Amino acid sequence: MTTVGVLPYGYAKPGTLGAGPALAGFSLGALGLLATFAQVSRAFGVPPALLAGLLAGPLSQVSGPTVVGWAPGGVPGAAIGGMCGTVVALGVLLIREAGRQGSAGRAAPQRAAGPGLPVGTRSRRTGPDAPGPGRGTDRNTEPSLRLLVDAVWRDDVRPASDEELLAALAFARGNRVEGRLARAYPRQLATTLDAVSDAARRFRRNLVQSTDRLGAADIPTVLIRADLSGDVVHGDFDLVVPTECWKAAQKALSGWYVERSAHWLERSTSVALEPADGPSAQLHTSVAWRGVSVMATGRLFAHAVPDHDGRAWLVPCPADRLRIRLARGLFLDQSLDLSELLALRELLAPEVVAEARAQTAREGWSTGADRALDLATRTMAALDRGEFVPLPLPLPVATSLRTGMEHAGHLLTRGRASTAAREVALRVPLVVAGRLRRRTS
Known part of the structure; x- marks a missing residue:
């Protein structure tokens, strides 16, 4: 007896229905592993938030997200809706656990001389072989980032030692603006300037x-x-x-x-x-x-x-360039670095922003785009005032998750169920990877 003879026709499409339940099952398994890890790391105590997540995952298969998915997408929509609930529950708990583990790492002493720069090290001439990108920012490394922002964003080039520039250059690499910093200090960063040219x-x-x-x-x-x-x-x-x-x-x-x-x-x-x-x-x-x-x-x-x-x-065109910059931050990088903020600053004409917003509404990610653009403009104003801003600028987890769910829902209503499933499946790993990358760098 074939499957078609027992179940309705829609259930005989494994390519349509397989992705959602498969990812939901994987997420439920991951929730179980996360619970085991939490028990071991906490001397067999499970925190209330994890218990809530363990309940939320299975319940999502028969409740809210499933019902919401059924309305626009029928059977495939219900499968993807249940998957969304499970994946979101897993993502929230992964982010929470990553934050707990990351806080332990941050308790270690940090060098005051800057990222990747041993105490007492000085360089007479910096260049492309200097320490790698400095992404993590704290009060010890704040002067290095301020030096970079003053020179690149505010055109305020002030005297700096070779050691200070070496530390600032690490941040410049992490924000893809090492050429701008080298042009501001052409004598001290001559090697970098030659390499960039x-x-x-x-x-x-x-x-x-x-x-x-x-x-x-x-x-x-x-x-x-x-x-x-x-x-x-x-x-x-x-x-x-x-x-x-x-x-x-x-x-x-x-x-x-x-x-x-x-x-x-x-x-x-x-x-x-x-x-x-x-x-x-x-x-x-x-x-x-x-x-x-x-x-x-x-x-x-x-x-x-x-x-x-x-x-x-x-x-x-300008409106498309604005959306491409925002989309890369929301759909891949999970952050906006200094080079992106510099590019966005040139695209903030009212007519350009209005056209970009109209297009993101048609494309199904207007909420995320609006939130990212609002954050970018507020950050630019803070940089103009000389305030300290950690760079690259991380996008809020809530904004990223909302963008993924909003865009996946748009794809689902357009009949692109498999792409919607891929969007949901990738969203949580991208967010978690972005947060871990910033914490460990």
Whole structure:
């Protein structure tokens, strides 16, 4: 006897119904493991919040989220609704547990000389081999970040020792503005300035070569993300091509790149093409992260404009550039670094913001976009006043989770159940990874 003969037709679609229950089952199992870990780490005591989460997960399978999902999506909607409740319960408890574990790590003594800088170390000439990005900020490292913000954001270049600049350079790398800091202190950061200038030259060469090849094949391209101002030593560039040109674009670039790689979640929509020297080209069919599309490719091309120097590529219109910046923070980075705030500052004209808000409402992530933009503008005002702001600026967990649920609901109502399930499945790991990365860096 076949499944179709026993159950309604909708239940015979494992591709539609399998993702939601599978992820819900995984989340319930993870809740059990988390409970075990909490018992061991607390001498067999389970905190009330964890007990509530353990109850919330199973109950979500037969209560609120399931009912809400049923209304717009029927059986698939109910499956995804139950999954959402379980995943959110797991995410809240993971974040809570990560915070508890992170607080123990923060109790260790911290060096007063700055991130990655041994006490007493001085450098007569800093450069690209200086300590890596400084992301964690506290009162000991605050002077280094203030020095960076004063020079890069407020154009207030004040005398600084080599040791102070070395510590500030670590923060500059973590915020992708080491070139701006080097241009503010060209004598003391001469090595970094040389490295950034060389990187900018190779960057532009690779961008021109790749887009010229695509143009020769009559494949239009929109450059959605790049750094042409010489701010970073290491970087790449992101190009969007029409979906129907996906295979032709890769063929047109054969011979230019020597290595091809793709993330397993994006292998049909995004690929990294790395040449023998210099930055790689990230080729996409849409503005998407981990296979979750945020913007319509048709609209992107319809409103794109030629680059200012008349090269082969197009660039997004101002409203699209604003949304791409916000979307990357909300859907991938979970933060806004200083380079993003500098770019956003140039896009805050009222008409640009109004158009961007109208589009995010159509795309199903307007609440998250509004909250992220509000946080960014308040942070800019604080930086203008000279107040201390930890950078990169973490986006609130509630905003990130709300964005994922809002966007997944939008996808579900548009009949894209599998993409909605992927959005929900990725949201909690992205948030947890972002918080842990900031706590341990």
